[in-house]
Amino acid sequence: MSEEIYPIAIEDKMKDAYLNYSLSVIIGRALPDVRDGLKPVHRRILYAARELGLLHNKAHKKSARLVGEVLGKFHPHGDSAVYDALVRMAQDFNQRYQLIDGHGNFGSIDGDSAAAMRYTETKLTEVAESLLENIDEETVKFRDNFDGTLQEPEVLPAKIPNLLVNGSSGIAVGMSTSIPPHNLAEVIDAVLHLLEYPNARLETIIKNHLPGPDFPTGASIVGNEGIKSAYESGKGKIILRAKSKIEKEGRHKNIIITEIPYQLNKSKLIEEIANLVNKSKLTSVSDLRDESDKDGIRILIQLKSGADPELTLNRLYKYTSMQSSFRINLLALDNKKPKVMGLIEILEHFIDFRKEVIKNHTKYNLNKSETRFHILEGLKTAINKLDLVIQIIRNSKEKSEAKAKLVKKLNISEEQAQSILQMQLQRLVGMEIEKLEAEKLELAAKIKEYKKILREEEVLKAYLKAELKEMKAKFADKRRSNIIKDDKKAEINKQDLIKKKEAVVSLSYRGIIKRNEEYSNLRAAKNDYLISTVKGSSLDQLLFFSDHGEVYNLQVHELEEHHGLSTGDNLSKYIQLPIEENIISLNILSKKKENHFYVFLTESGQIKRTAAKEYQTNYSHIRAIKLDNDKLINVEKAKEKDQIIVVSQNGYAIRFKGESFSSTGRNTMGSKAIKLAKNDKATAFSIYDRNKYLVSVTERGRANKIKLSQFRLQKRNGKGQRIFSNQNYKLAGAAFCKDNEKILIAAKNGEMYIVEVDKIPETSPGGNMYQITQNISFEKIARVKKILIADD
Known part of the structure; x- marks a missing residue:
């Protein structure tokens, strides 16, 4: 033979070779x-x-x-x-x-x-x-x-639906399968239901028979959306969570882990928990021991005195494999082809397969029974003509000759003749003949039953049902993995990692921030004064509004707690502000649904109102208001029907309804609050409170106070009413106070002076201003702030 060489492109050869390899792995191994x-x-x-x-x-x-x-x-x-x-x-x-x-x-x-x-x-x-x-x-x-x-x-x-019962996992070429195990009794119940109702809905099967996977290591399945998705489309993800219980031991509480997620290495889990403790991410744990034995898993986590077990568990779920995901991919070979299937399709394949197996087995038994029946017919014929049979056998020289004569004389088949020749003499006893007849009747009944199974679908289904019920009775056991149906419980949010407790946060004039649980612990350092306090919980969010229109976000729980004589930390520890930017307002925002607004006022007299929920964010800071060469002077929390009072530097105050301007989004400029002269600018505003005073202080230390109810209600964007009569005065600032409060007057040269509000003369709008700082030589007043006292 002559040798012939055919040129083949290497990419074509590689393609064919890799395809063959892929098919081999997919079908033959994975x-x-x-x-x-x-x-x-x-x-x-x-x-x-x-x-x-x-x-x-x-x-x-x-x-x-x-x-x-x-x-x-x-x-x-x-x-x-x-x-x-x-x-x-x-x-x-x-x-x-x-x-x-x-x-x-x-x-x-x-x-x-x-x-x-x-x-x-x-x-x-x-x-x-x-x-x-x-x-x-x-x-x-x-x-x-x-x-x-x-x-x-x-x-x-x-005889059992093993694909679902024991599950499977494997990686082929370009595909993988991940089928979780299930409870045998539940899977069989689902098959029985589908046999009874071929058009059964998936929801019905899940609800009444097969709620989800059942893992050998137990644990909990959190949520059922992933189960539904996997059973419907063949793909999904479920969340597995370790089972635990709380035990008391003296003053301490212990968390006992009794079941862990499927395919999780117990030693590695303990190592993960130990690493969290060593890195101070889990400060509530004092001891960790593995007390597992032949009776099952028992991991003991001893908590420090006063520690919250639920909070610790949430941290364990968040940061360790105590809560992990299991991806479901119901991929299997159907007629040697890989296919992703839903639950019902897998059950239908099993039903079809078992029907085929039962039919094959029935055909086998039918052939066997019919063959035996045929033999018995021959034996019966031989017994009835026993003398002839004996004569034929005696007169035959060879076995083959006897066999041929029997076939011819008795009109029987070769198989029957062969069985006659092999028949023992003891079968001729009367009792044996009766047994022969009984066996024949029994075979006739079986043949009839086998033919019925092969002929009638309902009989076949009944046989399959009986078989499945037998398997269930033999191997059924209790479900090990419980299912927590609430999908929201699968999400471990920040709130779940924080112990909820009361929180009072204060901010001082010099930028010192402090968090504690009670107002009675509020205090400022020497030569410093508290200018803002807010109250909420450790789950809330702090908002720091700056004069540049930015809002800085800080979670209350991120603030270190200070007790007793401690004055707190510098705000720069938590928020990095540009040098030219100043915090003008501190607010607290609850994670719950907020129905109030934040009201903003700029130096140019622009006012806007934005829903508080717009500022619920995880960003460190965002734009709070759109400013165009303007400056934000204050932000206050308000309700929709609150009235507003705005003060200008030239000594005008206007009171108007908050409903007079619409709510707008974050990145907006708002509406005009007050009509300002060219050389004027807004300097303060507050939510109207008829029990408060407007305390006004000029740049040279003159002041007065006017009851807010003295200012008449006007339309927005008016000029407002005069605060004092002398048009040459310029306000350094204004504060809205009650009579028993104090204000802080700070000069540009750093000197500060505390004034009690009840010592400031009260006037009507347009009244006189009185000198209150005769004993202090101010270069020029820079700021006026209300000082907060402990019982504020």
């Missing part, structure tokens, strides 16, 4: 069959174990013997791959229903490896035997093994 839920290696292990006689009621034999049987006859791969697969089928923390009964060290949930195969022993479990039942009775197809010397099953008969 993915389970939708019918029996097994990969080839697992199927071969179970079949080889049966062939070796390693049944559940027999003695164990060395694992190495079984591995050798599998390698030599069916699975020409590495021995470690076979043994690893065998070990996994024997582990109660990996398999919901173990298929291998292992004797010896088969590894642990701590990640310990199994002992070598020469040390361990193995045999089939009763559940595994239900997968192999009737396999020699033509129930499934067989094929040649790798070298063509033996036959192996393409699929096991599988």
